[in-house]
Amino acid sequence: MDPDTDTCSFVMDKNDHNAYKSTVAGYEQNVRSNIAEHTQNIINYGIPNAETIAAIQEVAELEKDPNKKVYNSFEEILAELDTNGSF
DSSP states (O other): OOTTOOOOOOOOOHHHHHHHHHHHHTTTOOHHHHHHHHHHHHHHHSOOOHHHHHHHHHHHHHHHOTTOOOOSSHHHHHHHHHHTTOO
16 A cells, blocks of 8 residues: 555445435546545645635636736726626
8 A cells, every 4th residue: 555645434424425426426526536636625725615716726827817807996897897788
């Protein structure tokens, strides 16, 4: 066994486990890999919320874009929405 790994074991309600397994299978994952990924996200970002992690990653990518649109105020955003007929 790899000295840098641990085997983890825990008890979980059977119905919860089956529901979890069914949910992650929809994302082409299994319980073990999903728990490992979730754990790594908590370690990397300090938060377990997948939607928040995705938003952080999106902002990081936007910050790299030299052509990104920048606003100086919320009013500026509202004015653009109003001008474009999206408001």
